[in-house]
Amino acid sequence: MPAHAKILGVSANDLPPARSTSPAGDAPSAGQQPTTDALRDSAFLKACRREPVPHTPVWFMRQAGRSLPEYLKVREGIPMLESCMRPDLVTEITLQPVRRHKVDAAIYFSDIVVPLKAIGIDLDIKPGVGPVVAEPIRRREDLARLRDLTPEDVSYVTEAIGMLTGELGATPLIGFAGAPFTLASYLVEGGPSRNHEHTKALMYGDPQLWADLLDRLAEITAAFLKVQIEAGASAVQLFDSWVGALSPADYRRSVMPASTKVFAAVEEYGVPRIHFGVGTGELLGAMGEAGADVVGVDWRVPLDEAARRVGPGKALQGNLDPAVLFSTREAVEAKTREVLDAARGLEGHVFNLGHGVLPTTDPDALTRLVEYVHTSTAR
16 A cells, blocks of 8 residues: 555555556656656647647646545645645645546646745745735845745655656646746735735836846746656646736736746756636737747637637647536536537647636536546547
């Protein structure tokens, strides 16, 4: 029985069998990326590379987490940040939706503020609130608190990914990080914000300090993604959750350079890079230029229109409204068919929700959705 199963009290019968992920037949050690043909030829990675696929691949943002009763059970009494730093717990939670839903990719269980915590920023994730920063960063002298991130700072990430790749076999693992703008918004506001008034005040009032802040965050983010890729992640996603609060001009001038720097820093690894933001319909063209291979689309813009805005040479990811899953099975299938129809003719398509799985979503609805997409797009 895998070590994390013993620690968490999970039955070995509930776990997928460990599968070989290296040409020699041995599970990879930390820092050794799986290279089997089965992994390279997975539907998810092929779609990201805009290659023909046996079926449209599916995964869900926030699939590893709060909608699953098994997640709530193993997280009981354990603070969020602590759970992100325990390789046994990270492994178990990351695997849960793969077992239950049969999704085509796993997403590494973590939080976007983990690298900030790892470099010593005083923050916590408050239940029902989100990340809260004790001392917001708003002055030039505050930048000194944003030191470089080293692999040793997040050794638990390397350990967890080593465990995961040995279990996942031919199922790709997606690593992720928060984009510089979204991280900056938490740091400057001190927590979640509806209007981002402090963030925008800094961006407009001291553009050089803002540029320096985002550049530092780009370096930290790139380092965090490199750790995940070198440990075995087969793709990475950059989450820019709050960037939809900006105009296209502000995005291009004040945010896009930092996101581009992150994507350029990991280009040499050759893994697919996904870029996602919420409320970014007006930004899709610029986001398509920032350097990712796949652009995530929320539910507000149909995929065929999103493809026109993004331009050629990119795969798209998305984009069923998460709230649809609360409707009838017939309605879910009808709305899913609309997404799939809009995706016809795309260079590559990864089916996903237009944002994360909502906490009270019925897990069985997600399982049925995966099966429906697989069956109706089988080639």
